[in-house]
Amino acid sequence: GQQVMQIPQYQHVQEGEDFTTYCNSSTTLSNIQWYKQRPGGHPVFLIQLVKSGEVKKQKRLTFQFGEAKKNSSLHITATQTTDVGTYFCAGPRAGNNRKLIWGLGTSLAVNP
């Protein structure tokens, strides 16, 4: 069945280091969304990518959507302790845009 995989599962970095998480889908996605969940909190929408090869930036965060629309990445430059949390990617299930299929997330820990 359709799957969305994220790597790595966990990442520890020193504050100021960069961080990247990768999302790979077994099928082509019409769009991909990224969410952040702080420890003990709920997922919060970060961004949506729709176009092949699209790149979007939000301050220190850079999001990319692959040319084949099957993979995506989130890169954080110069991490801060406020970046701590789990980052999820999600895309519409093939043939059913009412449901999202989720990656398992990448948990980021930042040592001050």
Added chain:
Amino acid sequence: NAGVTQTPKFRILKIGQSMTLQCTQDMNHNYMYWYRQDPGMGLKLIYYSVGAGITDKGEVPNGYNVSRSTTEDFPLRLELAAPSQTSVYFCASSYSGFVSNEKLFFGSGTQLSVL
């Protein structure tokens, strides 16, 4: 504007008990969802609804029931609680399907333990 409101925030149940997790949204969203999140397992869809009177199963519906009598409310019912239902439950909503420019708004979650 409260967004998506879930109650209760925490609950402990005994095996075999029943309860209803409440979810309401004030954004006039058509689509509503119930997810459960187990540690390290991501989000799994339990049930969803695309409008009042319309519900459908997600990936893990067994042991749960839902109803959608109004646009605002989407309660989740556990009839015979089992330890496997210990999890964090999130309600979420969106205006429409995920064709483009639609995103999910989540409630703050319910931590449920079944002992």
